[in-house]
Amino acid sequence: MRIEFIKGHGSGNDFFIIDEITNQYAFSEQERADMARLLCDRKTGMGADGILFTMKSDHADARMRVFNADGSEASMCGNGLRLVARYVCELLGKKNGVIETMKADLKVGRQEELFPEIHTYQVEISPVLFDLESLPLRLNQSTLVNEKIMQLSDRFTFTALAVPNPHLITLVETEDLQNEVQRQLSEYVNGPNELFPDGVNVSFVKSIQENAIYVRTYERGVGFTNACGTAMSASSLVTCLQKMNRFEEVINVYNNGGMVQCVVHEHDGTFTIDLIGNATYQYKAEVEVNLHDSLYTVISKKDFLEQPDYEKLQQKVQQYLKENM
Numbered sequence: 001m002r003i004e005f006i007k008g009h010g011s012g013n014d015f016f017i018i019d020e021i022t023n024q025y026a027f028s029e030q031e032r033a034d035m036a037r038l039l040c041d042r043k044t045g046m047g048a049d050g051i052l053f054t055m056k057s058d059h060a061d062a063r064m065r066v067f068n069a070d071g072s073e074a075s076m077c078g079n080g081l082r083l084v085a086r087y088v089c090e091l092l093g094k095k096n097g098v099i100e101t102m103k104a105d106l107k108v109g110r111q112e113e114l115f116p117e118i119h120t121y122q123v124e125i126s127p128v129l130f131d132l133e134s135l136p137l138r139l140n141q142s143t144l145v146n147e148k149i150m151q152l153s154d155r156f157t158f159t160a161l162a163v164p165n166p167h168l169i170t171l172v173e174t175e176d177l178q179n180e181v182q183r184q185l186s187e188y189v190n191g192p193n194e195l196f197p198d199g200v201n202v203s204f205v206k207s208i209q210e211n212a213i214y215v216r217t218y219e220r221g222v223g224f225t226n227a228c229g230t231a232m233s234a235s236s237l238v239t240c241l242q243k244m245n246r247f248e249e250v251i252n253v254y255n256n257g258g259m260v261q262c263v264v265h266e267h268d269g270t271f272t273i274d275l276i277g278n279a280t281y282q283y284k285a286e287v288e289v290n291l292h293d294s295l296y297t298v299i300s301k302k303d304f305l306e307q308p309d310y311e312k313l314q315q316k317v318q319q320y321l322k323e324n325m
Contacts, residue, residue: 002288002299006087007048008281010079012226012257014048016040017087020055021062027053033071034291040069044296049222052080054087060105061097062088068221075102075165078229078275082121085109086279103127103164111276114261115316117309118278125233125273128163135166138195146242151195152185159238163273166200166220167234171242174325177204177216186218203231207244208324214254226257233273236262258310259317280310
């Protein structure tokens, strides 16, 4: 089958956007998973963290489904949602919209540039759930907020939450980011284990200064990524709960792929998060895919000219982290 897509990224978290709104594609569930494994394999020359299937919705402006590089489906993806927000808003000629995701309909919209010449979008991250059954996390308690899990570490304290995909977050020092502890812990909870039967995204968070944090995430189904939008949102919320940052204020969140901004809102004990960041297009391509033989051929490929502007932001971020971490 012949497929067109746009390759883009949010904070270096890269995806293929496949438009099922204007194209007459009819993928089976198995084809979606197989396509993600094939196209996202970085050994093939293209590669990505996942595929964003952008579809018609019966009640929202569009629907987003996210398939990870290993073929599993994610309930949400904040960085990917920014790309879908841009694609749908430009397709419909709108500044704001609503995107249907697996767990919720989320507001999205174009925002002022985060950095010169960078397409910037704000997306809503919700619902936020703390009950451990939502992850799931098998502990003999209902929630886990800034507590130890002795099966994992006698040193770190963790907060577990779903936004709505599952996250395990711990606040660390710089030296904890320079060793193999996060990898070892993450591989354990995403392999056969008694705590997280479905795996979990694991984030190590370092406070840099007031309203500025660094987040590194091992993403379930992917591994270490340049950035994970829901992880950065959840991490921002955790820092507000720990009184390191404040609700309703902009938090600059730095990552290996660049930076985003988060604003955490509290309403009568419930939370929502605004995630603001780039939606950068890299290229548009057409491929002939043979899923039966796990092969594809590139028919055409045309680069966008947006990446150099984003790289200027990356250079600024790298300099900031070098001076402050």
